[in-house]
Amino acid sequence: MADSNHIIIESGDAVQPFTYSIGMHGSKFFTEIRDNRRFMGIRCPKCKKVYIPPRGVCGDCFVEMNDWVEVGPGGVIGTFTILRFAFIDPETGHQKPVPYGYGFIRLDGADTLFQHYISVEDEKKIRIGARVEPVFSMNPKGSIRDIEFFRVID
């Protein structure tokens, strides 16, 4: 894959002296999210575990993975919390808006959990096992923010 296909994450208004490579697997994941709204995981040829985020190596088996599989976009809440204390987000330099829902989402077909916001519009609906779906950004750029949040659909 040519370098120009790799995606760069920016810090918004905040200036940080860091630029990070997402790598082959991350670039494919975010390209698929941006262009096709598809979540791509990767399966271990040995233990068959489906990882998201996708990566090159299964740590348990220590073997290379190349078997891409589509997962989600729906899933269930694997676990979660609701953050209620205010703190400065070191990624932006701004105070994180609280409360916010922090979801570990088990996307359909995946064995690991995908972290993202959960809408806290109706807190009572947020429970482990609740079905969720992603809400995509109308202005995708190829980053984790192309998904705005997940919402409970039960």
Added chain:
Amino acid sequence: MGKRVAIVGTGQTFHKSHRPDVNGQELINEAVVRALQDADLKMKDIDAVVIGNMDHFEGINYVDCWSVDGSGGTMKPIIKLTTGGTTGCTVAIGGYHLVASGMFDKVLIIGWEKNSESDTTGAITTAFDPIWDRLVFAGAISGLAAEAQAYMARYGATDRDGARVSVRDRRHAMNNPHAQLRKEVALEEVLASPMLADPIHLLDVCPRTDGACAVIMASGELAEKIAPKPDWIWATAARHSYTYLGDADYGRLTSMREGAQEIWKKTGIKEPRKELDVIELYQPYSFGGLIWIEDMGIVGPGEAPQYIWDGNTDMGGELPINPSGGVISCNPIGATGLIRCAEAAMQVMGKAEGRQVPDVNFAFSTGFGGCWWTDMILHGRKKPK
């Protein structure tokens, strides 16, 4: 097989939320001087130094270099080890390896932190993947809250069960003059304190602390000469388990289970609940006091709440946990794991004063990191064969 190794002296600062009266190397020096006094040794007797704290915390790296005036590391072999929250336990394990190797007879081990000079949540965030982990991340507490939620859903535990652990540790801290927070709380006060991240209340979690701890280890026969009752290291284990935060098995601490099983197997311990006499658990929040002793094998999955409600882990109970008041009462992060090790050693050596558990044969100390890392040490009164 390496040499046998024992702890022969420990020293701690009187930990506080804020120590503007000292800088980092002066804080470190307080603990080092106390450890040397405890072992009745001079700095010239020390062959090597291991030191560590949390990367980035004070925005000053290379503590191994800049602290030598206070640490005693001037013109001595000194290395830094840093593994996040587990650092304090890791430096102890690293020191143990140095002595066991036969290359060094007496090693000084130091952990320290000045949390008051740090943005703790901001600094912790730098330990996590910028692409996948940081968007929703909220420091140590978000992962812990997710663990507690998963445990409660899986086993039917409640926030009252968590609060009971906090009440225990805060009561125990009353016996420890070195603890930062020394105030008893009632169960209802824990539950009424502000909700930080469901289900964790303010009084369920650790504070931020300035403090340092130092431990001196010595090899075999030398240890028996230095200390009348040395604390023998029986076994150590360390486990890291995943790459991204979503990989963990929330509700279970896999690294604790696997590390503890290794230690019980190595040492022939069949029933840790009966054979251990005291545990100093790196438990930064109350629910960890439920979940992690199950993974340790003290009780079965889902059984910890009843075990703790029955008073078994209180002072005077079957297996007291955190006589020092634990991490909930005091958390100078880079020192925290080493304080667990030092407190366990003091229990074995009979030096734990007002928090002494009678007749300690085996003590267990652990380190924990927000990436679900665990490392651990089994301490014993008898010299291992």
